[in-house]
Amino acid sequence: MNLSSALSTKTRSYLSANSRILLWILTLLFLLSFFFFPLFKILALTFNLDTLADFDNLLVVRDSLLFTFYQAALSTLLTFALGLPAAILFAKFDFPSKSLLRALTAVPFMLPTVVVAAAFNSLLGERGLLATTFNLQPSTFNFILILIAHTFYNTSIVIRIVGNAISRLDPKLEASARVLGADTFHVWKDVILPILRPSLLAAALLVFMFDFTSFGVILLLGGSQFATLEVEIYIRALQLPNLNLAALLSVIQLVFTLIFSILYSRTINQVSTQTAPRFSQARPPKTLTERIFVFALSSLLVTFFFLPLISLPIRSLTRLEADRGQRTEVQYGFTTDYYEELFINRRGSLFYVPPVQAALNSLGFAGITVILSLALGYPAAYALAKPTRLEKFLDPFLMLPLGASAVMMGLGFILSFGRLIASPFFIPIAHTLIALPFVIRTLQPALASIPERLRQAASTLGASPLRVWQTVDFPILSRATLSAATFAFTVSLGEFGATLLITRPEYPTIPIAISRFLSQPGGLNYGQAMAMATVLMLLTTLSILLIEKLRFNNAGEL
Amino acid sequence: MLELRNVVKSYEDKPLLTDISFTVSQGETICLLGASGSGKSTILRMIAGLDFPERGAILLNSLDLAQTPPHLRDFGLVFQDYGLFPHLNVFDNIAFGLRMRNVPVDEIKQRVSVLLEQVNLSGFDSRKVTDLSGGEQQRVALARALAPSPRLLMFDEPLGALDRSLKEDLLNEIRGILHKTKIPAIYVTHDQEEAFTIADRILVLHEGTIIRDGMPSEIWKDPQSAFVAKLLGIGNVIDGEVVEVNKVKTVFGVFALDCKKRVGEKAQLLITVGDGKGEEIQLTVEDVLFKQDQFQVKGRGELLIHMKDAPRIGDVITVRVQVKCLS
Numbered sequence: 104m105n106l107s108s109a110l111s112t113k114t115r116s117y118l119s120a121n122s123r124i125l126l127w128i129l130t131l132l133f134l135l136s137f138f139f140f141p142l143f144k145i146l147a148l149t150f151n152l153d154t155l156a157d158f159d160n161l162l163v164v165r166d167s168l169l170f171t172f173y174q175a176a177l178s179t180l181l182t183f184a185l186g187l188p189a190a191i192l193f194a195k196f197d198f199p200s201k202s203l204l205r206a207l208t209a210v211p212f213m214l215p216t217v218v219v220a221a222a223f224n225s226l227l228g229e230r231g232l233l234a235t236t237f238n239l240q241p242s243t244f245n246f247i248l249i250l251i252a253h254t255f256y257n258t259s260i261v262i263r264i265v266g267n268a269i270s271r272l273d274p275k276l277e278a279s280a281r282v283l284g285a286d287t288f289h290v291w292k293d294v295i296l297p298i299l300r301p302s303l304l305a306a307a308l309l310v311f312m313f314d315f316t317s318f319g320v321i322l323l324l325g326g327s328q329f330a331t332l333e334v335e336i337y338i339r340a341l342q343l344p345n346l347n348l349a350a351l352l353s354v355i356q357l358v359f360t361l362i363f364s365i366l367y368s369r370t371i372n373q374v375s376t377q378t379a380p381r382f383s384q385a386r387p388p389k390t391l392t393e394r395i396f397v398f399a400l401s402s403l404l405v406t407f408f409f410l411p412l413i414s415l416p417i418r419s420l421t422r423l424e425a426d427r428g429q430r431t432e433v434q435y436g437f438t439t440d441y442y443e444e445l446f447i448n449r450r451g452s453l454f455y456v457p458p459v460q461a462a463l464n465s466l467g468f469a470g471i472t473v474i475l476s477l478a479l480g481y482p483a484a485y486a487l488a489k490p491t492r493l494e495k496f497l498d499p500f501l502m503l504p505l506g507a508s509a510v511m512m513g514l515g516f517i518l519s520f521g522r523l524i525a526s527p528f529f530i531p532i533a534h535t536l537i538a539l540p541f542v543i544r545t546l547q548p549a550l551a552s553i554p555e556r557l558r559q560a561a562s563t564l565g566a567s568p569l570r571v572w573q574t575v576d577f578p579i580l581s582r583a584t585l586s587a588a589t590f591a592f593t594v595s596l597g598e599f600g601a602t603l604l605i606t607r608p609e610y611p612t613i614p615i616a617i618s619r620f621l622s623q624p625g626g627l628n629y630g631q632a633m634a635m636a637t638v639l640m641l642l643t644t645l646s647i648l649l650i651e652k653l654r655f656n657n658a659g660e661l
Numbered sequence: 662m663l664e665l666r667n668v669v670k671s672y673e674d675k676p677l678l679t680d681i682s683f684t685v686s687q688g689e690t691i692c693l694l695g696a697s698g699s700g701k702s703t704i705l706r707m708i709a710g711l712d713f714p715e716r717g718a719i720l721l722n723s724l725d726l727a728q729t730p731p732h733l734r735d736f737g738l739v740f741q742d743y744g745l746f747p748h749l750n751v752f753d754n755i756a757f758g759l760r761m762r763n764v765p766v767d768e769i770k771q772r773v774s775v776l777l778e779q780v781n782l783s784g785f786d787s788r789k790v791t792d793l794s795g796g797e798q799q800r801v802a803l804a805r806a807l808a809p810s811p812r813l814l815m816f817d818e819p820l821g822a823l824d825r826s827l828k829e830d831l832l833n834e835i836r837g838i839l840h841k842t843k844i845p846a847i848y849v850t851h852d853q854e855e856a857f858t859i860a861d862r863i864l865v866l867h868e869g870t871i872i873r874d875g876m877p878s879e880i881w882k883d884p885q886s887a888f889v890a891k892l893l894g895i896g897n898v899i900d901g902e903v904v905e906v907n908k909v910k911t912v913f914g915v916f917a918l919d920c921k922k923r924v925g926e927k928a929q930l931l932i933t934v935g936d937g938k939g940e941e942i943q944l945t946v947e948d949v950l951f952k953q954d955q956f957q958v959k960g961r962g963e964l965l966i967h968m969k970d971a972p973r974i975g976d977v978i979t980v981r982v983q984v985k986c987l988s
Contacts, residue, residue, distance in 0.1 A: 273744060275742065275744035276744055276746060278706075279738065279740070279746075280757070281711065282709050282734070283737075283757050284735075284758050284762055285732055286732050294746060298748050
């Protein structure tokens with residue numbers, strides 16, 4: 104090593120030793136004031152004699168906990184009932200437009216809860232296409248609707264985790280077992296299922312955890328009579344105020360989520376150590392039974408995943424009931440009224456502003472969220488890319504907001520900042536809290552992938568630290584940055600739980616507007632909900648496509 | 662006795678096996694040789710019952726196996742990449758076939774420990790199979806296949822993934838076990854050394870049929886076709902042209918022909934060097950390679966001969982060769 108490079112490395116490490124604290128300080132301060140302080144407030148309120156000694160509180164906790172487990176267990180079962188055959192379908196068979204269908208099943212996972220709720224409402228709800236066409240009275244099966252929406256959301260988890268495990272199963276294992284004397288029953292019982300067990304368990308845990316913490320879908324499709332923990336927190340925070348109980352509920356929720364996450368990360372580790380190289384054993388269906396299976400299941404999947412997504416825009420353009428003031432005469436047909444109505448500020452409407460203002464608000468909040476989460480995420484990711492021992496210890500604290508539900512964060516804000524949250528700036532702050540872990544996890548691997556030698560080479564060639572960043576880091580990071588930004592943008596656009604708790608009528612966001620429209624009577628309100636949900640779906644889809652394209656290009660280059 | 666009778670099978674609508682017939686007698690080890698993709702493994706899969714012939718029959722002791730599912734055939738199968746159950750330890754892997762047959766627990770314990778000794782893995786009972794080396798894994802696979810005392814053992818390139826010295830050790834162990842147990846075996850490989858070491862009889866598979874079936878020594882003396890000679894690395898195969906009755910012209914000169922060919926026809930010839938018999942030819946040395954106890958000398962026209970003493974490159978040497986007609 105020559106003198107100048109030795110000097111420059113030395114200077115660099117000296118500089119970074121001091122500036123490392125600077126890297127952290129802002130992000131930590133942000134988390135301390137907007138996550139850990141509210142969390143402390145919630146804990147303080149929970150571990151308080153008034154809260155814990157109140158027998159009524161404990162009854163509510165018991166009931167909502169039981170119902171949460173009940174609906175999550177049923178949803179998980181239903182998700183597996185569809186997901187397992189689908190996992191087998193994708194792992195074992197090749198058929199036309201397979202990759203398209205696989206992509207379709209993954210779409211719901213990225214969609215905001217309000218969009219999914221609105222989509223199922225547009226298809227199966229009281230004013231939905233099927234109900235009005237066939238004159239059904241589906242209000243009785245709201246609970247089933249919730250289960251179906253959860254299945255719609257989480258099937259792709261089963262397909263991905265279990266399907267991957269199935270396609271990694273060495274076909275020789277089954278052959279060996281058969282030759283050694285195992286019939287089909289024993290092949291499954293003694294070989295295939297034990298090997299798939301960790302992935303089945305991991306998928307079940309993840310699906311269960313998502314169903315357990317589901318909020319928007321349950322509130323919007325079921326209403327507040329379906330009191331899961333999340334819904335109950337919302338009710339006790341805003342509708343029947345009992346903040347002590349809300350705090351207690353959210354701590355219980357947090358404890359369960361943490362338990363599930365720990366169990367999940369343990370099982371998923373087993374999955375990755377057990378899987379051998381991938382065996383490409385997918386082939387076209389041969390026997391009649393196989394053909395029927397492939398055809399029937401792929402048709403079912405197309406219907407199940409496409410129908411709600413297409414029914415939403417259709418419903419938003421369809422007039423299915425009487426217009427204002429013409430209560431007797433029903434007009435069916437095409438209409439753009441619902442979209443036009445979004446631009447009109449009617450007296451006595453739900454908001455003090457024309458509904459389109461909600462879209463502008465959402466875009467504004469999303470913009471602030473992107474800037475905030477990048478500004479806070481970048482330094483943290485930089486430090487985590489090559490962490491010191493202390494920083495490794497800090498990492499789980501950065502990720503902890505993932506375990507807290509959005510509703511809980513909203514509750515924490517109410518408890519911590521009181522009247523201050525009338526300020527619209529708390530909304531992007533909440534969104535940033537939710538997006539930050541994802542942003543850090545997107546940037547960190549990209550930062551870690553930059554070889555230190557490249558930086559050293561640049562600085563020995565005479566580049567200043569700024570110039571090094573400009574010429575080495577930035578080109579490599581620009582894609583990851585754009586991907587993280589788009590992600591933060593999408594999260595903010597679709598965020599419902601936290602926003603619902605801290606929002607003020609003057610600053611509605613798109614999801615809030617959709618939920619208000621849905622909860623009001625009248626065909627026009629319903630239609631506007633559909634129109635807004637369609638707009639949100641399109642915006643989100645565009646973002647997803649952008650992220651996917653970036654990821655694909657990245658993979659192509661590396 | 663296992664018998665394949667006119668078995669036909671295609672792969673993705675292309676004929677793979679056009680007419681396969683052979684037998685394996687009690688206590689006999691046959692070796693199925695062929696290029697990769699020639700359908701060797703498919704033959705094993707059909708015998709095991711994992712795949713089905715389109716025409717023809719597979720019989721065991723004159724009984725058609727068509728209706729017998731694989732788990733009732735009592736055969737053993739050993740794969741190149743072992744196919745061990747990753748979720749079971751060594752003991753449970755070996756015991757698998759015995760458990761499927763509801764063998765009493767005590768008997769299973771006894772049998773597994775005997776087998777572990779036989780494959781030199783005593784004390785490995787509770788080891789995870791994923792922690793074993795390739796050679797150890799293949800020994801476990803061998804013990805697992807032997808455990809239920811199968812009526813037939815099949816090996817699908819079992820040593821393909823192992824390095825050379827391990828290969829030889831394990832090959833000798835398999836040979837010893839097959840001799841001792843008298844279980845008939847089919848050994849699939851594309852490695853001629855393995856084939857000559859282990860086989861009582863060698864079958865060469867080419868273009869969908871068995872083109873040669875014989876004892877190793879017979880085939881070595883008389884491969885009969887250029888394909889077999891090349892596949893088994895027997896001698897040198899060169900082209901010649903019949904210039905007059907019973908005379909063939911090659912790059913090494915004109916030789917007497919031991920088969921009937923018309924004048925003007927092409928002929929493929931097997932040239933073997935050694936034991937001081939045959940006709941003399943002059944050869945310019947192009948390359949010399951040291952091979953353990955002798956030198957491999959490459960001469961003009963890609964002719965390979967083995968010599969005790971190394972000539973220098975460029976030397977002209979005189980060797981005696983025997984010329985045999987292949988086609």
